[in-house]
Amino acid sequence: MQIGSGFAQVAVGDLHMVGLKTDGTLWMWGVVGTSTTQELAVTQPVQVGSGFAQLLTSETARKTDGSFWYWDHMKNLFRGNAGSDGILDRAPPGYRQMVGGRNNALFVLDDGAIRSVFLNVYPGDLFINPGWEGGYGNAGPVDRGFVQVALGSRSAAGVKDDGTLWQWKEREAPVLVGGGYRQVAKGSSHTVALKTDGTAWAWGSNEKGQLGNGTQSNTETPQPLGAGYAQVAASDSHSLAVTTDGTLLAWGNNDFGQLGVGPVGPSQPSPVRVVFEGAGASGLGTMVAIGTRTRLTLTAYVEIKPEHLASGAKGHPFLVAITPDGTMYTYSVPNFDRLNPANPLAWADRLQNTSSLLFVNQDMTHLSGTAFFIGYGLGATTAESLGEMLNSFRYKRVYDMQ
Incomplete structure (x- = not known):
């Protein structure tokens, strides 16, 4: 169903959605807050900022002046704000990207280095003493040159400026997956990646068909999804992709209708075209x-x-x-x-x-x-x-x- 118009980018969080309009204004709807406050709870888009150039994740965005801003759970994970604008906080200079989970986050710095934070959570005492760590693995090529990272429930992945794709679990050192990549997305326990030649690949958990290879078998080896892809995305147990001709595809868990292929139904183990309101054949x-x-x-x-x-x-x-x-x-x-x-x-x-x-x-x-x-x-x-x-x-x- 149509939410609004004039949007250039959108992203989906746990309990909220965020959209960037072509005029640089940032809009949110749903529930956005921290562990102690509920700062936004609305059912229609509300403007929360202006002057933005790029929406990076459901919790981070960059302004036209180069400043980096974050909100929601990222506030619990990152206390280094250099300023505040309502529900948004501005990060200190030097941060290029943030991706966050419930109790961990990854940060890409301007030189492509990775920094991570883990929350030390104790019974009855939430969100105390975030534990900072530097890059993963040994100093050198492994923890430099990253241009995009993605975070799952217990694993992470990142693409470097040379097109190599790396992945790792929790605090382990990254392992090389291969070369020729330009984007990676993480679900709860599966990964979808896009190569520069337009081919898409997926691996990991596959109980709901979220790998899109027509089966429900788990695999640790990247499985091909075909060619002609322009962008990929992943959530808990379903995946989406945009093809080069603008077609939106979805596959995996459909228990709540999250695939957008019509009425709520069974999981889809292969990519299926998303059907938009009014997109059906005439005369029905x-x-x-x-x-x-x-x-x-x-x-x-x-x-x-x-x-x-x-x-x-x-x-x-x-x-x-x-x-x-x-x-x-x-x-x-x-x-x-x-x-x-x-x-x-x-x-x-x-x-x-x-x-x-x-x-x-x-x-x-x-x-x-x-x-x-x-x-x-x-x-x-x-x-x-x-x-x-x-x-x-x-x-x-x-x-x-x-």
Whole structure:
């Protein structure tokens, strides 16, 4: 769903999101705070700063004057602020990049050296005495020349200015992975990296298919994802990538719909195209709402493509409602029933243009925040049709209950 316009970069934190607009203003929404304060808790973007040139992570950004700024959990990890501007703190000169976890952080200095900090956490006493360390490994080429780093739950990785990729666990010395890299991203326990030739590679934990290689088997060896990639990203147990033609792909865990491929569903072990609101094929159907939320009449209409009607293809139209807590319902005249993947309910028994009056002058306040999707799938059974609809992206979002 569209959040706003005019954005040049976005990043996702634990409980917040941050966006940099083309005019240099910095915007946040969600919950941003430290261990003792909750400084921002909003559901719509709020401007928190201006004069920014680059958003580096969900907790760090650089201004046009070269100064480096940070917020949220980074405040717990780094006490070296040289100034403050509301919820933002300015780091002393010499810092090029920061990436932080719950209890650790990595810093890249201007000369490409790595500095790390670990919190000494004791029972009943949080965030005390951060323990600083210098670069990893021996002095020399290993701990100099880094241009980008990424941090997982217990491991880290970094790309150097010569294109070599290094990774390490906790306080261990970095180990060379290979050459020809230009970007690396870390999930909780998996890694996705991009080479200069546009090929993407992934390795590590794969329980939810977050490696994108079509399996759910763990591997310590980088596995190819193919060519034509421009950027990669990773979260706890899912991954995303942008291809050179601007297509956004996602794979891995989809328990909460985080892949953006439609309704909440099973994990995707291979890259799948993200579907945006209104991006579905035209003619799939519409939903008409008349009245207010307390006295609302909803009518849904599904439209089958002429070629499918003419061919007599077997299938089923679907109307799916997803509540804010992620529960899915499908419509079967005259009620919505909770979706059971083993026995999904269809709108009709065959493919035909179908119109259905869902509610008449009803109070729909209890459905506030519910999203409605319309579409149809091809198949001899409702289960086959539902799967085919999801895999072929033959659906679209038609209405949001305010």
